[in-house]
Amino acid sequence: MQMGTRTRSFSASNSSMFFFLFFFSLLSSNCHCAEVYEISPSHPLPQGQTLVSPAHIFELGFFSPNNSADKYVGIWHKNISPRKVLWVANREKPLAAADTSASLTVSSNGNLKLVDGKQKSVWSTNVTSQVSSSNTSSVTALLLDNGNLVVNDHLGAELWKSFDYPSDTVLPNMVLRYDKSGKGNFLISWKSENDPSPGRFLLGLAPQTPSQEFIWINNGSNDSHSIPYWRSGPWDRSSFIGVPEMDHRYINGFKVDDNLKQGTQDFTYSIYDKPVAYIYISPEGIVKLIFSKNDGKWYVHWQEPKNPCDIYGACGPFGVCKASASPICKCLKGFVPKSSDEWSKGNWTQGCVRQTKLFCERQTIKSVSSRGKDDDGFWKMVKLKLPDSHEFITAFDAEATSNDCKLRCLNNCSCLAYAFVSNIGCLVWSKDLIDIQQFFSFGADLYIRQSRSELGEGKPIKLIVSLTAIGFVSILAAIVFGFHRRRANQKRHIKQNFESTGMMKRSRDGLREYIGKHDPSELQIYDFECILIATDNFSVSNKLGQGGFGPVYKGMLQDRKEIAVKRLSSSSGQGIEEFKNEMLLISNLQHKNLVRITGCCVKEDEKLLIYEYMPNKSLDTFLFDTRKRAVLDWATRYNIIQGVARGLLYLHHDSNVKVIHRDLKASNILLDEKMNPKISDFGLARIVEGTHSLENTQKVVGTRGYMSPEYAMGGMFSEKSDVYSFGVLVLEIISSQKNTSFSLYDQQLGFLAYAWNLWNEGRGLELVDEILGDLYSSSEVLKCVHIGLLCVQDNAVDRPTMADIALMLSSDTDGPQPKLPIFTIQNSVYHPQSHSENTNSSKNKASITMIVGR
Structure with missing residues (x-):
């Protein structure tokens, strides 16, 4: 046999037909001719x-x-x-x-x-x-x-x-470049799936510092891009501010090199956990990151644009777009629609115009004395894709601050906004603010120039101006004296309320004994009239939700601080217990994944608890809403799972006392402005001695579907009771299925049994919420399904501790194979059958009667 240059061929002796056929069969199976x-x-x-x-x-x-x-x-x-x-x-x-x-x-x-x-x-x-x-x-x-x-x-x-001459695709470690001469290598889409000739859309870097990725509608010239279609937002040295999916935990290796001296900008990427991948621009103008799982198939990891707000300038100049809002467009503060008729029709591209002229626009010559009290201010907006056409202030040194950036903008009448981004520095805008998008848990802060009247900062009241210095000091002293005296009265008043209701009596209950050692006056004491004003007299429009023991309202104090007010029901005896627990227990627990209580208010039958305000409310408002759950991408869901795990680990192991929550569920997980989770509602929480592994209660309280078997059936609770609830919650977060309302056509199959069957059959990924499509990490999903099923095992001994769970979430450590959960509390009761050949084996049926439900 003889091999040609780099080309595989063969010749064989004809001396024997047998050997000819033998060699031919070997070579035909292994040769790449x-x-x-x-x-x-x-x-x-x-x-x-x-x-x-x-x-x-x-x-x-x-x-x-x-x-x-x-x-x-x-x-x-x-x-x-x-x-x-x-x-x-x-x-x-x-x-x-x-x-x-x-x-x-x-x-x-x-x-x-x-x-x-x-x-x-x-x-x-x-x-x-x-x-x-x-x-x-x-x-x-x-x-x-x-x-x-x-x-x-x-x-x-x-x-x-x-x-150096890409078509419509950029591969890992390939460079997309733009230089100061106006040259660069861009991706140009195919005309159609059947035609690779240059199409309508072009993807590349824009000549700005810091850089941005753009999709333009191709006008036939690579040197001029007149019609922007999508924009990534500026590069902040780790991701583009405007692509929430570009999270460093899942897409490692993205890099943009802005070489100011050479005037070049280079974009590269290398995805360490997905080495077989590519980014391309489709004929429809969609940029996609595609990867392979080494199974011979392709999967979409993320794509842009994906909603109407991603389209460039969807809300026009000085408009902001929020995909989850209805309507999606609104004008910035201080601006009104340019055309009210078009705006009402849903045509927002004309944008908005300023309602009140800026001070610097109205003054040709500004004196120093007038400037201090009348000059413009700034309105802060958070979690934004910053607007287009930014200017990077290179004159600042490394020690520059946000205030330096503010003064730079304030001293230039043409400056309309500024942003100080930690990894970038100072950005300012002097052109129309366009293509602004607001996210739930991503983006940067923007300070928009406003007149003082729009900011509610008018001229001082003439009466105050006319007061003499002596009179002002006297009034101030009287106010301070009155405040302290009123504060002392409030403290005495709340102590009397506690004593009159028997809330400070000692008891065999470890929790009451713990509370009895604390002075409730250590908390911030709020005046009831102050809370009435903050909540607009507990207006229905300010109602955030209804808890097990009373409604929760949003309020705003006089210092513009937002709060959440829980108004405990006066007719609920259990509400008094909750008041004790939450007021004194949470105030002594400090963790970023636990909700923070700021104070309380007691007046006659009114018992109010004041919390930090969580703008995104509770997890269940997103998770079980067919429209809102799209906001919960996999990165957000995984972050919520990890955050709840950290919070429980603190309660069980790291706080001064071991706390069993006893009512962990989706509605008790609050979400802050960045969608970070915080465990709330400690009304049913119990403190247990560190040496005790199991406690008993005569009153079973909790929520159907989240209670562990030993607690629901026998009143026995421990940290493993919370672990069980955590497991149910994890499976709900993955699937967006509510465990108590789950149904599978006409099958009598409970939620937990259904999840276990998928896992046992190697189909765990089928549990993932279909709205995520393929935009998730399969390894992380399978890890979480595994952890969830370990947590909901019937025997408490088989369940992992929160320390075990935290280790599994942060590493590749595997747990044992989970056992089938037979005990379920759901609308449909699962009747498990033996997997042996004996089909006549008995069926087990589990049901409970709860003394107190929520």
Whole structure:
């Protein structure tokens, strides 16, 4: 057998037909007769053969998209389907399908060239080569394992590479560049799925510092982009402010290099946990990150744009877009719609105009005395994709602060807004603020210039101005004296209320004994009239929800601090117990994943608890809402699971006393402005001695579906009771299914049993909420399903501790195989059957009667 140059072939002796057939069968199964590893002048690439990379990762050859009438030369991943062509040589000059004699070769001048059947050049690298005519025979074209097609001279020096001339795709470690000369390499979409010629959309870096990625509607010139379609927001050295999915936990290796001296901007990426991946711009103008799970298939990791707010300028100048709001557009503070008629019709592209002129616009000459009291101020907005057309202030040094940035903007009348981003520095805007988007848990802060009247900061009251210095000091002293006296009266009053209701009596209950050691006056004492004003007399419009022992209202104090007020029901005896627990227990527990209580108020039958305000309310308002649950991407859900685990770990192990929550559920997980979770509602919590593993209560209280078997049936609770509730919550977060209302067609299959069956059959990913599509980490989902099922095992001894769970969440540590949860409290009761051959085995049925439900 004899091998040709890089091409596998064979010849065998004809002395024996048996050996001929034997060798033929071996070679036909292992030989890649149509594969070559280099192209040279003496060995062109004809149709029917492919150029492959050394490790057989990538392949180059002739193709016709979807069996069209045209033929092209392209590169694709070799063993993954469906085939995605990543680079096309002759995308503007296709070959005729009937031309079967075309080939890709190295020409006499050292260029890689595509020639048709008549040896006429169709496409060429067009590189001015310094290779002498005597050495052109040594020029070769190779396909590397990173997908880069390179042409090397006789010394191995690189003459040309396909990475410098991308089509619609950028591969890991490939560079997208823009330089000060206006040149760059951009991605241009295909015209259609059947036509690789340049299409309508173009993706690349914009000439700004810090850089932004743009999708433009292609106007036929790479040097001019007049119609922006989508924008990433500025690069903050770790991600683009405007792409929430670009989270460093899942998409490592993104990098933008802004070289101010050389005037170049380079974008690269390398996804460490998904080495087989690519980013491309589709014919519809959607940029997608695609990866393979090493199963021979492709999956979408993230894509932009994905909602109407992602489209450039959806709400016009000085408008802000929020995808979860209705309507999605609103004007910035101090602005009104430019056209009320168009705005009411849902046509927001004309945007908004300023309602009140800025002070600096009304003054031609400003004196120092007038400026201090009348000059403009700034209105802060949070979690934004910052507007387009920013200016980067390079004059600031590393010690510059947000206040320096503010003064820079305030001293320039043309400055309309500023932002100080920690990883970037000072950005200012002097053009119309356009393409602003507000997120739930991502983005940056923006300070928008406003007149004092819009900020509610009018001129001082004339009476105060006219007061003499002595009179002012006297009044101030009287106010301070009155405040302290009133405060002392409040403290005495609340103590009397506690004593009159018997709330300070000692008891055998460890919790009451603990509370009895604390002085409730240590907490902030609020005046009842103050709370009435803050909540607008407990207006229905301020009602946030209804807890087990009373409603919760939003309020705003006079210092503009937002609060949440729980108004405990006067007719509920259990409400008094909750008041004791939450007021004195939470005030002594300090953790970022526990809700913080700021004070209380007691007046006659009114018992109020004051908390920090959580703008995104509770987890259940998103998780079980068919419209809002789309906000919970996998990164957010995983962060919530981790946060709740940390909070429980603190309660069980790290706080001064061991606390069992006893009512962990989705409605008791509050979400802050960044969608970080905080455990709330400690009305049923119990303190247990550190040496006691199990406690008993005569009154079973809790929520159906979250209570562990030993607690629901026998009143026995421990930290493993919270672990059980945590397991149910984890499975709900993954699936967006409420455990107590789960149904599977006509099957009598409970939520936990259904989840366990999927896991046991190797189909755990089917539990994932369908709204996530493929935009999740399969390894993290499976880890969480595993943890959830370990937590809901019937026997408390089998369940992990929160310390075990925290370790599993933060590492690759695996737990044991979970056992089938037979005990369930749901609308449909599961009747498990033995998995043995004896089909007549008895069926177990579990049900309970709860003494107190919530």
